[in-house]
Amino acid sequence: MDGGGRPLLSARGVIDAGLVYGAHGLRFLAPLLLYPVLTRRFGVEGFGVYVAAVSLATMAAVVVDYGASLSGPRDIAAARQAAGSIIGRMLALRAALVLPAIGLGLWLGWINPVLDGDWAVVGAGIALGVGQGASLVWVFQGLRDPAPAALAEVGGTLAAAVVVMLSPGLGVAGALAVQAAGLWLGVGVGAGLMLRRVRLEWPRRGFVRRGLVEGGALFASRAAVTAYTGGVGFVVAALAGPGQAAIYAVADKIVGAASSLMRPLAGLVGPRIAGLLAEDAPTAFRTARWSLIVTPGLFLGLAAGLWIAAPVLVRLLVGEGFEDAVGALRTLVFILPLVAASQVLGLQLMTALRMDGRFALMVGVGCVATLGPAAVLAPAGGAEGMAGARLIGEAVVVLTCLVCLRPHWRFLFARGRHVPAV
Known part of the structure; x- marks a missing residue:
């Protein structure tokens, strides 16, 4: 109950929360299913290359996302009538940040001695990272209906994990590419669901500069957290x-x-x-x-x-x-x-x-x-x-x-x- 004696969550809210947390749990299940297979398939050294590429993907994803997954739900929920404009502006900014994210991924692949020269692995890692950054779950969180998009993206991730496990001939680059494809499949389903709910509005001129300024603080926070959590595999591989x-x-x-x-x-x-x-x-x-x-x-x-x-x-x-x-x-x-x-x-x-x-x-x-x-x-x-x-x-x-x-x-x-x- 809140201060006025009302329940903190409605019955629908409880169901949505349960579905979202279930999807979150399944997101963690996919790597736990994959790791026993990949460690035995690639060995210690090969699995280390895989880990470095996944960390590279995590860092590229932060650039594409640029804090939208944090600010988007808040902004959409506060101005539901302007949701089409808010979402359109954030999606356009993400599209503009894909090239910088690719550039970052290429640079990280070049400076890391573990990945240097293995551009197939680097490219697959970048595709995975851009897909992670393109996630649309934040849109549905703002619309207060997050379960469908979350389940769609996790479903794609789990399907990819199954394909990887059943394909012993896949190397590191192939495994990463299949995971990226599964993630992009989930994002595509989420995009279809979004377009059925929201009429997007193209942003006005100058949206990139405004978006970079407004989201700068959240981006800096996410980047710092990623640097010492999700990007640690890349750091260990380099050091x-x-x-x-x-x-x-x-x-x-x-x-x-x-x-x-x-x-x-x-x-x-x-x-x-x-x-x-x-x-x-x-x-x-x-x-x-x-x-x-x-x-x-x-x-x-x-x-x-x-x-x-x-x-x-x-x-x-x-x-x-x-x-x-x-x-x-x-x-x-x-x-x-x-x-x-x-x-x-x-x-x-x-x-x-x-x-x-x-x-x-x-x-x-x-x-x-x-x-x-x-x-x-x-x-x-x-x-x-x-x-x-x-x-x-x-x-x-x-x-x-x-x-x-x-x-x-x-x-x-x-x-x-x-x-x-x-």
Whole structure:
């Protein structure tokens, strides 16, 4: 219930949320189905090349998206009558950014010694990344009907995963190309659904400059997050070689699947905090404090379980040749409670308090605090060194969140039920 006693979600909203979170879970299922096949098919070195290309795709996707997946739902929901104009402007900007994204992908493929010269792999990675950036789920989130597009895109991704698993003759470039085709199939279905719902309007002259300025802050935040999360496989490959990139990717994918369990909770608690801040601020801060205690605690327990199960998980998931992933996994699992804490402090509380500038600062600090230690730890320690750098970076992010929220400490950490009025 909200402050007025109304339910936070309607029955339709609960169904849509369940479908979206189900689609999100299936998105994580596809790599978990593929990894046992690809690691055995490509071996450690070949799988490291695959990981570097997937990381390249993630970075290219950020350029094409340019923050639209964050700002689009908000803008469309706030001005439903102008949805055709908003969507048309954002899609036109994305189209204009495809060439820069391709240029970035080619440059990344050239500077990374693991990918240098293998332009078929680089090209397939770029196609995958542009497809990721072209996702239209944000349009349907703004229209408050996200399930159809999400399920269509995930369906294409899963179909591609099945094709890859059933095609033993595919090399790294072929596997990436099939995954890109599956993703583009889902995007095409989403585009058809969108055109049935919305009449697009072509943007006015100068839309590129305006779009770049308006979306710059969100793009910078997304780029920084990608640099020290999704792009880490590329960094490890460049600093420590494809074998260590492959080993790190195994640990990262297991931890990533575990961290995805935070999304549904954040989707429920975050809007409640934002709504309560305008109506009952003391209760909003009590809710945030409760979330800050419970969520990291739950994920600390999950981290401990993964630490114990690490040898079995690695053996079942990827088989022989990846034994060193156990050490990387046992280090990396302890980012889970840290990420949970930063999600509560940053995504749930700082964004609700409209601390957008400080949030961007926090993301930038996290990027530097991860990649700086990585430059020292990864060349010598490989996958375990990179895992240690991630742990340092996530700890710094939590500390930065706390520093940014210092003016609100007396509300957030007040004892008992009697929180002072804001």
